[in-house]
Amino acid sequence: MTSFKSMLAAATALGLSLAAAPALAQNTSADDNEQIVVTGQAAIGDYGLDLTTRDLSARPGDDFERYASGAWIDRTDIPADRASTGSFVDLGERSQEQVRDLVTAQSAAQTKYGMLYRTFLDEAAVERAGVAPLMQDIARVRAIGDKTEFARFMGSTYDKFGTTLFGGGPYADTGNPEMNVLWFGQSGLGLPERDYYFNPQFAKQRAAYQDYIERTFRAIGVANPAVSAQEVLAFETYVAQLSWPIADRRDIGKINNPMSSAQLAAYAPGIDWNAYFQGAGIPPQDRIIVNENTAIKALAELYASTDLDTLKLWEQFHVAHQASPYLNKRMVDSRFAFTSTLSGVSEQQPRWKRAITNVNTSLGELVGEAYVAEYFPAVAKTRMEELVRNLKLAMADRIRGNDWMGAATKDAALEKLEKMQVMVGNPDEFRNFDGLQVSPTSLYDNVRNATKFNADYAMSDLGKPVDKKKWVMNPQTVNAYNGGLENKMVFPAGILQPPFFDPYADPAVNYGAIGVVIGHEISHGFDDQGRKIDANGAVRDWWTPQDSARFEKEAKVFGDQYAKYEAVPGAFVNPELTMGENIADLAGVLVAYDAYHKSLGGKEAPVIDGLTGDQRFFLAYAQVWRSKAREDDLRSQVTTDPHSPERFRTIGPLRNVDAWYAAFDVKPGDKNYIPPEQRARIW
Template sequence: MRIFLLAAVSAAAISGAAFAAEKPMYGAWGVDLTARDVAVKPGDDFNKYANGAWEKKTTIPADQASAGVGYDVYNRSQDQLRTLIETADASTPIGALYKSFTDEAKVEQVDDAPLKADLAKLAAVSSKAELAKALGAAHGGFGPDLFSLDIYPDAKNPELNTLYIGQSGLGLPDRDYYLTDGFKPQLAAYTAFAERALKMAGYADPAKSAADVIAFETAIAKVSWAVADRRDIDKVYNPVTMDELKAYAPEVPWADYLAAAGVTGRSQVVLGEKSAVRDIAKLFADTPLETLKAWQTVQGVLEMSPYLSKRFVDSRFDYIKVLSGQTQLRPRWKRGVQLVDGSLGELVGQAYVAKYFPPSSKAQMVDLIANLKTAMAERIQKAPWMAPATKQAALAKLSKMSVMVGYPDKWRDYSGLKLDVTDLYGNVRRSGAFEWAYTLGDLGKPVDHGKWGMTPQTVNAYNGGLENKIVFPAGILQAPYFDPAADPAVNYGAIGAVIGHEISHGFDDQGRKIDDTGKLRDWWTAEDAKRFEAQAAVLGGQYGTYEPVPGMKINPALTMGENIADLAGLQVAYDAYHAALKGKPAPVVGGMTGDQRFFLAFAQSWQDKSRDDSLKQQMASDPHSPSNFRVIGPTRNVDAWYAAFGVKPGDKFYLPPEKRSRIW
């Protein structure tokens, strides 16, 4: 899945035209040639060759963690959403929610009154049994939980939704922030925030209580699973009966806890990070009640601060900016658009696609995806390491992989959500409860494959592994990723590689464990798996040497699936591009061959400049490699790239043919 780190955004001007222009948005044929640094040899750093001049002249806006085409497209989409949201009448859900957020005078007048009501309920908790119910009620309610509750298809019975219980409880992005010296500034900033939050909540000794909270969260971090282990589907699928759960982690009154979350009548659940669930339950029992309540207070204040008065907003930002490197809070309208987008996503999405997503783009994307699926099928058929029976199973999975483009066929109904233009805090709380009830409505029911995990305006795409489907929202179908007026080589190199990436997730180190029905099942021979893992190890060995931030290298165990998909996506897109030429040579355009345009478009689709703190956060918790190595890493393993740019031995990133990864 392609992920853009959008912790902060900034505005960009957009044209008034809603649909496709007659000429490409970038350059004469779809690529910005002025972004290149032609003084850099492609084989020494293809990212700098493609994007170096842009990087030199670009300053990251103060309210963003990074800059680049991902942000550009996101910002463009946010401006488009702004035109829809700001003009919505206050009597509509969109208008009521947005206007409740932008009415700063009202928010300042209310100050922390609604927060005090929630904190008073927490203060009244007098036992661990009551607190367990408060933890369960936090889903769709106020405050944090020590456990995650998610409803997904059952990996062994993928036509039915079940409940997954996993680890949670941390206020920092990942366990490493508590346990490694490299994140000491971030831990210090969080500790300072905890003390401020407790002081605002009226604690008599906020410094001591904050220290207790940090010690408690550090204990959680020590028993939590590393993020690389959490992406292993075999490890995180641990079905247990309710009786087994009660025996395995007896410190939590599970029936009461789940009932408070709205979950009743379950005979079985699935544990994710199994040992962590057990050990966090022990911490719940061993930690003083007052420390647990202080922890809930800190995280409750952290969660609700964006919807309170300026003193809360500023206190939270003083912490958040140390994580991202931002120096300036985003303008209020941007935060308001994000709130509406996150709370009423498909309602906003209906208006968005009607105005900004032409039917012709959807039709063109459907054709592109079909071409990419054909190219992937040919790659599977030619894979020398895959046994014939496994190839047939892989081809069956590919043929059954459903494709969704632009927007869902059926829109969500938000009529049950009541919003008040004068009550921002209440609107956020009601929206959270509404969303949890919507999610909970799927529990124990057949999977609705028409539901989307992203809104249409999302600048992203995903592979729904347990449903064997790939989804491409309208938001990502914009230049430079997809431009109907661009040269075909550009669209294949940019959005084509994204399509190939998502298709290939069905066959990466985790996707290969899921069959054509979405069921967790080992359908490869032992020899297939051994040969696949050998080639994956070659790729992992390369990525383990990359150092995006001084002193911090990429973790190939964490990023393996995405690295494989990046490489496979590029290869499949290249094959599909050449198939589309139907045996004819690609024209030379602007002095560049078709292959050069293809690879250049791919590289510019990852154009990015990030702050070091943001990169550190990504590398600790995100399964995607930093953008510059999403350019360098795949291309140096593709033979055609060497021929296109004359890359030779002696160039920094040259790899001899025998050392290139040959997964697909």
């Protein structure tokens, strides 16, 4: 099934959004910030920090990760079914357990999510069905008679198992962000990213992928499975050669290429575009935001030159690959034998965890409504909204005090900040799932029905006004996001738990943990891509040339630091890919630190356990990012993920924060010391 999220990845890294923000036109003082008073017992330790994780033999300026979390690193093993472990993963596990308690409760027996969960756990029924449900879908591919019909089938995979060379979905128009238009871009790869097809460090994964394709073809009765697998891999290698590098795909200036349907057909001949869009149920469009335009043109040419039999083999494999998690053990194990090489895990996740993942994917907001009622107390929402307000005020002050930004640009930035909407915990309105049919007996039918139901729901936004109240994350998700052209930021209930947030924790801890996450999402509106989007969400350059030049200069200083970070031997952080997230991490620390000090109302923070308020702030930040990961997972991350590995998210920003140096007496000669004049001064 073609993922809408993959097509919107670039857009969601560009902005923020939610409810009305306070006026920010005037200077603020400490009196404008409400101090968050601790009135209950923190869930971790006495005040929110776990001091047992530290390694006090490490000097903070040499290895701050070890100083903050070294004891935890030493005593923690990565579970066999995980690619990594750490604060995010651990809280994700807790969220899964919380959802399991909801879906297995007696009261959930007749709910859609309760039935879906039970059909996933009914291994005996899945084994009895074998691959028979899949073969019905395979038969549809095998019956395709010509390339026009195949183009129509590719278009239809937006709501079913299968793949396509192109794909997309509705999102805000870059020129008129109040309306949804079609965003459209490259697709077609089975490995995580184009580098996997060429880079020698991924030879093991390529070999495992080819073996997996061959096993799949044997399972579904394809003649000459070994030769056919080679043919599919060779075709995808051509697709990879024509695809854009991932760093280019996050550049809003490069991916903003508006065309009409007729212009797209003229620009990229080689495929029957009318048939393709008929398959997707999309009428001719006056405006399509074409992303990787030159790649789409080249892929259309590749389509024209590729024989139909090869295309059908490629499609059959992807139908089976996407369906395999919902089939018998043979298919599940075969898929895992391949995917485990991408992450380095040695054991399949327990079936109940995979079942919960499926529930969250298929019925996320439905179970999310129950999740919020059970696990998100009103006090958490109130305290979180206070934190957000203080972070926005601190960001406004930082914009005003910025010495490289001109007055006109500052005014535009403050307008954008004022209009940022903020959503905390859950959407104002939950989705209605009444039209979705859930079978009490067939897992395959349930997944197929949910896929179509959710895809149709997403596609129904095309040509309609943007509904900024809709979320692209479930309330139970342990994450947060910036809404790009919607100019909003969203903080689901799932992440608003310890160690990220505790309404009864020490303010220094909350500001150092969730406060930095809030600052991170705010600052996405002003990172290397967000700065290209104005207060209303339109893509335009609202910076003066002088401001842009100064920003780029400081960003290069910052990027050069990250380019030297080696995640595993031979695999370095890509500063072009990670620049937006790295800038957001740095700004998040700076803005959260300012907001924390404003919250003190001019008073000194108490010293607790021998730690100053600043020290607790930075320790909380480091403990949020503590992590251990497998080598294959880290190689994948630096190749595919716009976020730097966690240990570099810990130290990368702090090396440019003066207050960190003062808090821990970091001096010249320490390994992570940077002279003041060489530190990045972006925000």
